[in-house]
Amino acid sequence: MVEGINDHTRCIVDLRRHMWIGGIEEDLRRLIWQIAVVGKYISAKIHESNRKLAGFKNVYGEDQLALDRISDDILINMLRNSGFVREYASEELEDIVTIGHGQEKYIVTADPVDGSSLVDTNLAIGTIIGIHQNSLFDSGRNSMVAALYITYGPLITMIYSAGKGVHEFVLDREGEYVLSEENIRLKEKGAIFSPGGLRKDWTDKHLKFINKLEADGYKLRYSGGLVPDINQLIIKRGGVFTYPALRKSPRGKLRLLFELQPMAFIMEQAGGLATDGKDDILSLKVTSVNQRSPVYIGSAAEVTMAGQFLSQ
Numbered sequence: 001m002v003e004g005i006n007d008h009t010r011c012i013v014d015l016r017r018h019m020w021i022g023g024i025e026e027d028l029r030r031l032i033w034q035i036a037v038v039g040k041y042i043s044a045k046i047h048e049s050n051r052k053l054a055g056f057k058n059v060y061g062e063d064q065l066a067l068d069r070i071s072d073d074i075l076i077n078m079l080r081n082s083g084f085v086r087e088y089a090s091e092e093l094e095d096i097v098t099i100g101h102g103q104e105k106y107i108v109t110a111d112p113v114d115g116s117s118l119v120d121t122n123l124a125i126g127t128i129i130g131i132h133q134n135s136l137f138d139s140g141r142n143s144m145v146a147a148l149y150i151t152y153g154p155l156i157t158m159i160y161s162a163g164k165g166v167h168e169f170v171l172d173r174e175g176e177y178v179l180s181e182e183n184i185r186l187k188e189k190g191a192i193f194s195p196g197g198l199r200k201d202w203t204d205k206h207l208k209f210i211n212k213l214e215a216d217g218y219k220l221r222y223s224g225g226l227v228p229d230i231n232q233l234i235i236k237r238g239g240v241f242t243y244p245a246l247r248k249s250p251r252g253k254l255r256l257l258f259e260l261q262p263m264a265f266i267m268e269q270a271g272g273l274a275t276d277g278k279d280d281i282l283s284l285k286v287t288s289v290n291q292r293s294p295v296y297i298g299s300a301a302e303v304t305m306a307g308q309f310l311s312q
């Protein structure tokens with residue numbers, strides 16, 4: 001528990017106060033706060049969007065929701081005016097964008113609306129943010145200082161880590177992010193698994209790993225949205241999510257900068273692991289904005305076991 005917060009006052013600890021008490025550096029906590037506020041606007045847009053497609057494609061050739069573009073615009077405008085951000089990279093844009101004067105401390109990566117294929121089904125979706133201090137073309141381990149994600153589900157929740165543990169906040173009816181879980185730590189081993197990709201496209205080694213989880217009685221929990229699927233592991237304190245190398249796409253599906261680095265940062269801070277099957281996600285050097293990677297992320301026992309199956 002953060003020093004100075006006792007059980008009695010816990011329920012009224014909001015995000016700003018939590019970061020201040022936790023000793024997060026001022027600019028960083030103001031930036032995290034501003035991004036969390038953008039989550040409220042994105043949530044409002046989700047309600048307004050009426051689940052309509054905009055009818056054009058993003059840089060990966062996927063149908064792009066008006067919602068994706070609007071959310072990206074809201075985020076970039078806020079960051080441009082924040083005074084803390086010199087560069088912005090988003091899954092919705094082709095290149096890194098300079099938005100500051102060059103002296104600002106941070107670079108932000110964003111997947112403003114992840115899980116867009118779920119919007120029409122009314123399943124949970126999310127926003128994923130990475131905050132870097134150095135260059136994006138480095139490893140996450142060398143450049144990241146914080147990460148957060150917002151889950152838009154029946155409740156709106158925000159999980160952040162600025163390198164001092166993982167903390168969850170719930171957006172309450174007054175529009176305040178209120179602390180709900182502090183210093184979340186995964187167990188060594190969990191009970192659920194979320195396997196991405198089609199079984200027919202998996203490699204034999206990956207298939208054997210999944211067969212082992214099934215034989216050991218792990219429960220299948222896959223929503224098709226990275227944010228709720230990772231959030232499930234964090235809140236349930238363990239298990240594994242994987243989007244592996246596929247026969248036709250050896251780099252898998254998920255994007256290193258926008259999806260995997262932020263989730264790996266949070267997962268490690270919660271005592272879990274995130275690898276590409278061999279190396280830590282945070283140790284992979286980024287060479288392209290669009291870089292993808294296979295991923296095994298979750299509690300230590302399952303991610304380590306995945307590595308053993310893949311190296312056989």
Ligand code: FDP
Binds near residue numbers: 115118196255
């Ligand atoms: P989506 O295509 O709906 O945007 O990378 C995006 C992502 O969703 C992740 O949120 C999710 O984990 C993954 O793709 C789901 O992929 P599959 O549809 O292949 O299961």
